[in-house]
Amino acid sequence: MPESRHILGAFEGAITALMSDVRRMGTLALQNLHNAAEGLLTRDSDLCNRAIADDEEVDLLEKKIDRQGIQIIMRYSPVARDLRRVISSMKASTAIERISDHAISLAKRARKLNERTAIPETDGIRELFDLAASELEDSVAAFCDGNLEAALRLQTRDAALDNAHAAFTQRVIARLEEDATHVNDYVDLLFITRFLERIGDQSVNIAEDAVYLLTAMDIRHGGELPELGQRIA
Amino acid sequence: MPNTPPTRHILGAYEDAITRLNGQLLRMASLAEQNLANALRGLLERDENLCNRAIADDSDTDELEKAIDQLGHEMIVRYSPVGRDLRRIISSMKVCTALERVSDHAVSLARRARELNQRPPLDEVALLKPVYELAAGQLKQSVDAFLRGDLALALHIVQNDDPLDIAHYELIDRLTARIGVDNARARDYVPLLFCTRMLERIGDQAVNIAEDAIYQLTAQDVRHGGDLPPAPAE
Numbered sequence: 141m142p143e144s145r146h147i148l149g150a151f152e153g154a155i156t157a158l159m160s161d162v163r164r165m166g167t168l169a170l171q172n173l174h175n176a177a178e179g180l181l182t183r184d185s186d187l188c189n190r191a192i193a194d195d196e197e198v199d200l201l202e203k204k205i206d207r208q209g210i211q212i213i214m215r216y217s218p219v220a221r222d223l224r225r226v227i228s229s230m231k232a233s234t235a236i237e238r239i240s241d242h243a244i245s246l247a248k249r250a251r252k253l254n255e256r257t258a259i260p261e262t263d264g265i266r267e268l269f270d271l272a273a274s275e276l277e278d279s280v281a282a283f284c285d286g287n288l289e290a291a292l293r294l295q296t297r298d299a300a301l302d303n304a305h306a307a308f309t310q311r312v313i314a315r316l317e318e319d320a321t322h323v324n325d326y327v328d329l330l331f332i333t334r335f336l337e338r339i340g341d342q343s344v345n346i347a348e349d350a351v352y353l354l355t356a357m358d359i360r361h362g363g364e365l366p367e368l369g370q371r372i373a
Numbered sequence: 374m375p376n377t378p379p380t381r382h383i384l385g386a387y388e389d390a391i392t393r394l395n396g397q398l399l400r401m402a403s404l405a406e407q408n409l410a411n412a413l414r415g416l417l418e419r420d421e422n423l424c425n426r427a428i429a430d431d432s433d434t435d436e437l438e439k440a441i442d443q444l445g446h447e448m449i450v451r452y453s454p455v456g457r458d459l460r461r462i463i464s465s466m467k468v469c470t471a472l473e474r475v476s477d478h479a480v481s482l483a484r485r486a487r488e489l490n491q492r493p494p495l496d497e498v499a500l501l502k503p504v505y506e507l508a509a510g511q512l513k514q515s516v517d518a519f520l521r522g523d524l525a526l527a528l529h530i531v532q533n534d535d536p537l538d539i540a541h542y543e544l545i546d547r548l549t550a551r552i553g554v555d556n557a558r559a560r561d562y563v564p565l566l567f568c569t570r571m572l573e574r575i576g577d578q579a580v581n582i583a584e585d586a587i588y589q590l591t592a593q594d595v596r597h598g599g600d601l602p603p604a605p606a607e
Contacts, residue, residue, distance in 0.1 A: 316563070
């Protein structure tokens with residue numbers, strides 16, 4: 141536990157830097173997702189390539205957050221909420237890195253779709269992308285701002301994306317059954333919708349990390365939820 | 374060994390805690406491997422019960438994930454570990470996240486298998502077996518490398534994940550081509566595409582575990598194309 145005022149200040153400074161890296165990582169992942177999806181929806185493969193190229197910065201931040209987290213633990217021996225802030229940041233960064241990875245997978249499939257004739261079903265991705273992007277944005281904000289209410293809403297919100305994903309998948313499979321000329325396109329779309337659904341899942345994980353940070357309650361896998369406003373040291 | 378154990382008594386307690394942590398990881402890994410094996414057999418043998426078992430048993434890995442995270446937290450607070458001791462605890466928490474994902478993928482596979490089992494059989498289901506063997510082999514080796522602290526094995530896994538990648542892409546291409554020929558059965562083939570993808574993701578998680586092993590042993594973060602440490606001398 142930090143003892144003197146001086147050490148306390150240094151610890152707070154280190155934690156603030158860690159959190160701002162998490163926030164920056166979230167912003168970059170969201171931008172990659174945005175570029176990948178717009179690259180698909182506007183058939184702009186340059187945007188897809190930008191998403192793919194920019195993923196490196198997310199990777200580097202993931203490593204930096206882990207490195208800083210370990211240093212903070214060694215230097216300050218934080219306990220209780222201070223330790224949860226460090227460990228949860230490391231966990232959230234793993235989830236954000238996965239999300240950016242899914243955005244890259246999306247961009248790669250989008251490039252292939254862009255090389256072939258446009259199919260109307262692609263437009264259906266817009267709804268899924270909007271849901272996934274807002275989950276990502278809000279979960280990272282809830283984590284970095286310590287907003288318990290927003291974090292607790294994520295699980296429910298993700299159900300909308302799950303439903304949209306299931307409906308879109310059924311629609312594409314039905315098209316596949318009718319029309320064999322665009323098999324590759326439909327298969328790419330099936331994978332793309334799956335990536336967006338996974339991004340929603342990872343956003344829920346980030347929100348769960350936020351809840352753990354704020355309340356010390358591990359709500360993963362259907363754990364008991366805290367009361368609103370419940371926060372502990 | 375902890376770098377700064379204040380007393381022998383605490384040292385003993387620390388060693389006990391590490392043993393407990395390793396034991397829980399081993400148990401979690403065995404469960405994840407078992408769930409994956411059940412899901413795949415459920416698919417290959419069209420056995421609904423095995424699919425259901427893989428789905429039902431996933432809650433055990435979920436509970437272990439929470440238990441390992443909690444134990445890791447407690448160890449950091451109680452022993453203020455540094456150096457390799459700290460890396461070991463943090464890496465264990467990362468490995469348990471990876472194993473939980475593996476078990477999740479096994480559940481997804483089992484759910485797809487249940488869909489497939491309700492429909493007429495497909496010859497192509499058998500093509501998943503070699504892909505599964507590559508993924509399961511990689512998983513088992515990575516867990517061994519982590520728990521035994523085997524740097525050479527961990528490096529081997531990180532440098533040799535191509536066969537699974539290639540097998541996965543070949544099968545995806547083959548299934549896609551099959552749908553092109555027989556698109557009336559698209560509903561049967563699409564779940565197989567996703568099963569193939571799950572196996573590839575499991576292989577990725579195995580690579581993550583191997584990377585955690587390397588980090589734990591050498592303090593080198595080799596993720597995302599970082600420099601690899603030299604292999605240990607024979």
